[in-house]
Amino acid sequence: xxxxxxxxxxxxxxxxxxxxxxxxxxxxxxxxxxxxxxxxxxxxxxxxxxxxxxxxxxxxxxxxxxxxxxxxxxxxxxxxxxxxxxxxxxxxxxxxxxxxxxxxxxxxxxxxxxxxxxxxxxxxxxxxxxxxxxxxxxxxxxxxxxxxxxxxxxxxxxxxxxxxxxxxxxxxxxxxxxxxxxxxxxxxxxxxxxxxxxxxxxxxxxxxxxxxxxxxxxxxxxxxxxxxxxxxxxxxxxxxxxxxxxxxxxxxxxxxxxxxxxxxxxxxxxxxxxxxxxxxxx
Numbered sequence: 001x002x003x004x005x006x007x008x009x010x011x012x013x014x015x016x017x018x019x020x021x022x023x024x025x026x027x028x029x030x031x032x033x034x035x036x037x038x039x040x041x042x043x044x045x046x047x048x049x050x051x052x053x054x055x056x057x058x059x060x061x062x063x064x065x066x067x068x069x070x071x072x073x074x075x076x077x078x079x080x081x082x083x084x085x086x087x088x089x090x091x092x093x094x095x096x097x098x099x100x101x102x103x104x105x106x107x108x109x110x111x112x113x114x115x116x117x118x119x120x121x122x123x124x125x126x127x128x129x130x131x132x133x134x135x136x137x138x139x140x141x142x143x144x145x146x147x148x149x150x151x152x153x154x155x156x157x158x159x160x161x162x163x164x165x166x167x168x169x170x171x172x173x174x175x176x177x178x179x180x181x182x183x184x185x186x187x188x189x190x191x192x193x194x195x196x197x198x199x200x201x202x203x204x205x206x207x208x209x210x211x212x213x214x215x216x217x218x219x220x221x222x223x224x225x226x227x228x229x230x231x232x233x234x235x236x237x238x239x240x241x242x243x244x245x246x247x248x249x250x251x252x253x254x255x256x257x258x259x260x261x262x263x264x265x266x267x268x269x270x271x272x273x274x275x276x277x278x279x280x281x282x
Contacts, residue, residue, distance in 0.1 A: 002071045005079035005101035006131030006167060008043050013201040013224040018275045021045035021081060022268055023229030025052050028261045030067045032232070034074045035261075036268025042276060043077040044268070046070075047103075047227065049084045060090065064097040081133075083227075091121060094130055101131040103170070103203075111156075118164040126165070133203055133225070135170040136160050151190060154197035161200055168225060170203040173218075186214050188221050195222025203227065212274045219275055228271055235263040 012019040022033045024046050037044035046067050053060050064080075071078035082094045082102040094102050102125055106117040118134045125132045136157055152171040161169055171194055173187045186204075194202055201224035204210070210218070215226065243256040250256060 001074060001077055002068065002098070003043065003077035003079055003100075004131065005045055005081050008045060008077060008079045009131075009168060009201050009225050011043075016220075018219040018224050018226050019043055019045060019079075020268070020272045020275050021047050021079075021083075021225055021227045022232060022271075023052070023083065023227070024048050024063070024067055025055065025233070027063075027066045027070075028236070028257055029232060029264065030070045032261045032264035033268050034070050034076075034078060036265040036270075037078065037272060038075045039265065039269040040272040040276070041076065042272045043079070044272065045079040045081050045225070047081045047083040047229075049229075050082075050086060050090055050105075051084065053090060060093050060097055064099070068098040088121075091124070094125070095128040099130065101133065101167075103133040103135070104166075105135055107135040111160075115160060115163050118160075118166065122165045131167045132165075133168040133170060134160075134164060134166040135205070136172075151187065152194060154190075154193045157194055158197045158199075161198055166200065168201045168203050169198055170205050170227075171198075173204070186210065186218055188217055191218060191221035191223065201225060215271075215274050226271075226275055228268075231267050231271070232264045235267045236260045239263040 008019045022044065024030045024033065030046055033044055033046055048063060048067060052063065056063050068080055071080055079101065080099050082090070082099045084105045085091050085102050086105050091102060091104065104118055104121040104125070106114040109117060114136070122132050136152055150172045152173065157169060157171060173190050173194070191202070202222055203225040204218055204223045205227045219226070239260040240256045243259050244250060
């Protein structure tokens, strides 16, 4: 069933847990994410990034409609989130295409410009009924503003949230986008300081490169939304490569896409169970 992203994150935050948010590139991604969430019996968020929209010939509506339909027929609550939006034009399409939330990304700008642009985007999105996530602290792995090793300052984060009015904040605590090895080590002392300083839920980007024990500790420390993308692509591509290697004459894409979709679903269900294990029950 389609559910507001903000409600899913708020429920996880209130319960001391986190909700998993997975990147959608193809319809198979969306199907796999929902199948994995249903297998785990846990809510999930489908994320479509501006980069994914660009891959689909800069047309949001077709992939959004597919993801929305898959979410609506799911047996668990599913949020629909437009991720890493830099384009104001794309931002304006979110509500009309069924999204309950957006991540507005002005992190490449200088701090003052980031604040001004984000505050303007928040006013626009709130008027359209959208929950808004933003980013501060330069998450590693994208180059430029996303410098590896960057860390979010708790006092600056608190001021940023107060000034912009964002509903959730992605912070830099040691993870990095597009990692294909799970070797990241998070700054858990910083996570605790950020959780104490920032009055809105915290979001961890670049979680594919974070080991299970680190993710569990991050959830216990206050992370309420965990973004995962590259891990799905690793499962997808690895399975396709193996299947075609074993069956070089195979030409029907359903044969290898089905296996790839199943591999992604297992990746999702496994990750969600890890996040569930991070909830403090005692």
